[in-house]
Amino acid sequence: MTPTKRNLRNLIVLIVIIVLCLIVITVSFKDSNLIKKVKISTLDFFKPIQEKTFAFFKPVTNLTNSIRDFFNAGEKLAVLREENAALRKDYSKNINLKIENNALRELLGIEIRKDFNTVQAKVIGFYKSKWQSEAILNIGRSSGVLEGMAVINEDGLVGTVIFSANNSCKVRLINDSQSSIGTRILSSRKLGIIEGSSEGKIYLNYISAEEIVQKGDIAITSEFGEYIPSEVLIGKVKRVTEIPGDPYKKIEIDPYVNFWTMEYVLVIKK
Amino acid sequence: MKIFLRVLHFLLLVLFLILQLVFVEHLKLYHINFDLILVAVIGITLMDGVLYGMIYGFIGGLLLDLMVGNIVGLSALIYVICAFIVSRIIVIGFKRKILTYVFLVFLTTELSLIISVLFYYLFNYSINMKEFGLEILINPSCNIILVFIIFPLLQAGGLRKDEFGFLYKEKA
Numbered sequence: 419m420t421p422t423k424r425n426l427r428n429l430i431v432l433i434v435i436i437v438l439c440l441i442v443i444t445v446s447f448k449d450s451n452l453i454k455k456v457k458i459s460t461l462d463f464f465k466p467i468q469e470k471t472f473a474f475f476k477p478v479t480n481l482t483n484s485i486r487d488f489f490n491a492g493e494k495l496a497v498l499r500e501e502n503a504a505l506r507k508d509y510s511k512n513i514n515l516k517i518e519n520n521a522l523r524e525l526l527g528i529e530i531r532k533d534f535n536t537v538q539a540k541v542i543g544f545y546k547s548k549w550q551s552e553a554i555l556n557i558g559r560s561s562g563v564l565e566g567m568a569v570i571n572e573d574g575l576v577g578t579v580i581f582s583a584n585n586s587c588k589v590r591l592i593n594d595s596q597s598s599i600g601t602r603i604l605s606s607r608k609l610g611i612i613e614g615s616s617e618g619k620i621y622l623n624y625i626s627a628e629e630i631v632q633k634g635d636i637a638i639t640s641e642f643g644e645y646i647p648s649e650v651l652i653g654k655v656k657r658v659t660e661i662p663g664d665p666y667k668k669i670e671i672d673p674y675v676n677f678w679t680m681e682y683v684l685v686i687k688k
Numbered sequence: 689m690k691i692f693l694r695v696l697h698f699l700l701l702v703l704f705l706i707l708q709l710v711f712v713e714h715l716k717l718y719h720i721n722f723d724l725i726l727v728a729v730i731g732i733t734l735m736d737g738v739l740y741g742m743i744y745g746f747i748g749g750l751l752l753d754l755m756v757g758n759i760v761g762l763s764a765l766i767y768v769i770c771a772f773i774v775s776r777i778i779v780i781g782f783k784r785k786i787l788t789y790v791f792l793v794f795l796t797t798e799l800s801l802i803i804s805v806l807f808y809y810l811f812n813y814s815i816n817m818k819e820f821g822l823e824i825l826i827n828p829s830c831n832i833i834l835v836f837i838i839f840p841l842l843q844a845g846g847l848r849k850d851e852f853g854f855l856y857k858e859k860a
Contacts, residue, residue, distance in 0.1 A: 435742055443765070457754050
C-alpha cells in the first residue's frame with residue numbers, strides 16, 4: 419500500500435472511531451439498556467481476573483498504604499490521644515445511659531433498633547479521578563445487591579452502590595464529587611447533606627450560618643434515606659468556615675473510613 | 689511473528705487495564721497519577737503502527753469506561769486521538785529515540801487532560817482549576833517514568849532492529 423493510500427485509510431479509521439465514540443457517549447448519557455448490559459457483561463467477565471490480581475498485588479498496596487500512613491502518623495496520634503481521653507471520660511456515663519435507655523424503651527414498648535440485614539463483600543478494585551471516586555466489590559445481583567444500597571465497614575459509611583452486575587458491583591464512595599447523602603449532626607440534630615468534591619474532600623452543606631457547629635462534632639446519616647439506614651457514622655467536623663454573605667457554613671468532614679486501606683465491607687440490604 | 693506480537697500487545701494492554709484498577713489507584717499520593725493505558729497505547733502505535741494504536745486505544749479506553757468510567761466512550765476517544773497524533777508527529781520526521789518518546793508522552797498526557805476537562809465541562813461537572821493546574825504539571829512526569837517500564841515490556845519478543853533505542857547500537 420502506498421503512503422498516501424495508507425494515510426487515507428488511517429484518516430477514515432480515525433473518523434469512523436471518533437463518530438463511534440461520540441455515538442457511545444451520547445447513548446450512554448441517555449442511560450441506555452444496551453450500554454447497561456454491556457457494562458454488566460464487562461464487569462462480570464473481568465471480575466475473576468481482577469480478584470486474583472488484587473490479591474497478588476496486596477503486599478505492594480499494603481506497602482504504599484503504610485508509607486501514606488507513616489507520613490500522617492504523628493498528626494493522627496495526637497488526635498487519637500485527645501479522642502481517647504474524651505472517650506474514656508464518657509465511657510461509664512454512656513453505659514449507664516444505655517441501660518437506662520433500654521429500660522425506658524421496654525417500658526414504653528418501643529422496639530430496640532434491629533441489626534441491619536447485610537452481606538459481606540471484598541474490595542477488588544478502585545478508581546479515583548477528579549470527577550469520580552469508586553470501588554469495585556466482588557458481589558452483585560446474584561447476592562441481592564442492588565443500586566442505591568448503602569455500603570459500610572467497621573468504621574462507618576463507605577458509599578452507595580451505583581451499578582450492580584451479576585457478580586460484582588461499583589460503589590460510589592462518599593468523597594466522590596457526585597455523592598450526596600442526607601446527614602445529621604449528632605450533637606445538635608441539625609440536618610444537612612454531605613457531598614464529595616473534586617479534590618476528594620467531604621463537605622457538610624446546607625447548615626445555616628447561624629447554627630453553632632464545632633470542630634469534632636460527629637456526622638451521622640439521617641433517617642430520610644430510602645436505602646441508607648439512619649445513625650451510621652460518617653465522620654467528624656474537621657474545619658468550619660464562615661464566608662461573609664453566604665447563608666450557609668462551609669463545613670469540612672473528616673471521614674472515619676480510610677477508603678484506600680479497606681479490604682472488606684458490608685452492603686446493607688433493605 | 690508480527691501477529692504474535694500484536695496478540696501479545698493486546699494481552700499486555702488488558703493486563704495494564706487490570707493493573708490500573710487494582711494497583712495503580714493505590715499509588716495516587718499527593719496528585720501522583722499514572723496512566724498505564726495511555727502510555728501502552730503510545731507504545732503500541734510506535735511499534736505496530738497507527739491503525740493498531742487507534743484500534744487498541746479504542747478497545748482499551750472503552751473497556752476502562754465500561755468498568756469505571758463516568759462518561760462511557762470518553763477515554764476511548766482520547767486514546768484514539770492520542771494514537772493518531774503520535775503517528776503524525778513521527779511522520780513529520782522526529783527520530784525514533786528516547787527523547788522523542790518522552791516528548792510524545794508529555795504531549796499526549798497534556799492533550800488527554802485538556803480533552804477530558806473540556807468534555808466534563810460540557811457535561812456540567814465542576815472544574816477545579818487549581819487541581820487541573822497541578823495535574824498538568826505532575827501527570828506528564830509520572831507517565832514519562834512509565835515509558836521506561838512499559839516500552840521495554842512491549843518490545844519484548846520483538847526483533848533487535850525494532851527496538852526503541854533503549855539498548856544496543858549495531859556495531860559497524
